[in-house]
Amino acid sequence: MTLWIDASAGASGDMLLGALVGAGVPVDVLQDAVDAVTPEPVNLRVERVTRNGFAATRCHVAARASTQHRSWRDIRGMLRGSRLDEDVRSLAFRVFERLAEAEATVHGSDPHDVTFHEVGALDAIADVVGASAGFSRLGGAVVVSPVAVGSGTVEGAHGTMPVPPPAVAELLRGVPSYAGPAGAPATELCTPTGAAILTTVATSWGPQPPMTTEQVGVGAGSRDPEGHANVLRLFVGAPVGSTREDTAVLIETNVDDLDPRVWPSVIAALLDAGASDAWLTPILMKKGRPAHTLSVLVPQDRAEKVRATVFRETPAIGVREQRLDKHALDREMSSVDVDGYAIAVKLARHEGAVVNAMPEYDDVARAAAAVGRPVVDVLADAFAASRKLLG
Numbered sequence: 001m002t003l004w005i006d007a008s009a010g011a012s013g014d015m016l017l018g019a020l021v022g023a024g025v026p027v028d029v030l031q032d033a034v035d036a037v038t039p040e041p042v043n044l045r046v047e048r049v050t051r052n053g054f055a056a057t058r059c060h061v062a063a064r065a066s067t068q069h070r071s072w073r074d075i076r077g078m079l080r081g082s083r084l085d086e087d088v089r090s091l092a093f094r095v096f097e098r099l100a101e102a103e104a105t106v107h108g109s110d111p112h113d114v115t116f117h118e119v120g121a122l123d124a125i126a127d128v129v130g131a132s133a134g135f136s137r138l139g140g141a142v143v144v145s146p147v148a149v150g151s152g153t154v155e156g157a158h159g160t161m162p163v164p165p166p167a168v169a170e171l172l173r174g175v176p177s178y179a180g181p182a183g184a185p186a187t188e189l190c191t192p193t194g195a196a197i198l199t200t201v202a203t204s205w206g207p208q209p210p211m212t213t214e215q216v217g218v219g220a221g222s223r224d225p226e227g228h229a230n231v232l233r234l235f236v237g238a239p240v241g242s243t244r245e246d247t248a249v250l251i252e253t254n255v256d257d258l259d260p261r262v263w264p265s266v267i268a269a270l271l272d273a274g275a276s277d278a279w280l281t282p283i284l285m286k287k288g289r290p291a292h293t294l295s296v297l298v299p300q301d302r303a304e305k306v307r308a309t310v311f312r313e314t315p316a317i318g319v320r321e322q323r324l325d326k327h328a329l330d331r332e333m334s335s336v337d338v339d340g341y342a343i344a345v346k347l348a349r350h351e352g353a354v355v356n357a358m359p360e361y362d363d364v365a366r367a368a369a370a371v372g373r374p375v376v377d378v379l380a381d382a383f384a385a386s387r388k389l390l391g
Helices: 013-022 027-037 072-080 086-107 122-138 166-171 192-201 260-272 300-313 361-371 375-387
Strands: 002-006 042-051 054-063 141-144 153-156 159-162 211-220 231-239 243-255 277-284 290-299 320-338 341-350 353-359
Touching: 013 027, 013 042, 013 054, 013 122, 013 192, 013 211, 013 231, 027 042, 027 122, 042 122, 054 122, 072 086, 086 122, 086 166, 086 192, 086 260, 122 192, 122 320, 141 192, 166 192, 243 300, 260 277, 260 290, 260 300, 290 300, 320 353, 320 375, 341 361, 341 375, 353 361, 353 375, 361 375
Parallel strands: 002 141, 054 211
Antiparallel strands: 002 231, 042 054, 153 159, 211 231, 243 290, 243 320, 277 290, 320 341, 341 353
16 A cells, blocks of 8 residues: 655644545544543544635544643653554654654753643644554555645744744654745644654655555645645555565664563564564573574664664663665555454555455454454454455
């Protein structure tokens, strides 16, 4: 699956939610994720609207007005204590972590102590969590166009600020952006939430890649200015070709003085930091000491953060690294029904045909507990149903 995001008119959390729904993600998928995190009811309501002649989907996020400001520590606790699927939790975690790091950079503070103002409100939390659920549902590579940021000034918690605001400018550092379409009013077009989501989900930047488009979702912003359509478009389709070629970094270190009970939390921290995979290999070091080799596979743009996590979470005093070329089949998510419960299935395609279908174990375990059957039996049924998706 290939996704292309046209952010030439800007980006915000609600625009991304609308585009995801318009591209075929059921609003219930987004709502379930939001319900799993927010301590108070936050309702998503979908409306069909037009923006300068464009038919679009507007996703209203209705939350009770609140002046409560939440820190990155608060939101991290909310995410870790939620019942979100792990892939959704990890993506939402990385979005908020990017926001915290950007805010800390522009204000000269510690990311752990950053207090979110607008972004800490329940509606903004719902934007991030809902978008994470939507992109996790679609799967695949995500290409993002240059991002329109706007011009002029904007009022925020810290007073009048230039556009793009400091946090947005920091989040978009190193990626293509511009003021916006000709004739656009002098206003903010890209919000911090929108910038954080885009820069987290993007696997590359540029124009629409070669793809066979199957769905187009058009997400509407709250404003309807004259002169341009205030929308974000999401194209979903099949890539031209059978595999993706990526460059990754393999980071390794040998560790012989860590309590083995700590390793699961180390692996979790590395995945939260952006690692694609992490694993341990038992080894025997000099003088017969038992030890482990920690191996971490990570995209190049996340290597620095993962390297820092290795040093923070383990007693390692050095790492070795090598660049690897990866050839990966395109992946997407589907689902099968077992005893009335939806089981997510990860599909892999080669030359357009599904060649692998793997049920998500967490869904299988939840279904087994709900119907009172052994996990192994429900897993077998899920595998049998998934076989029908092959070919």
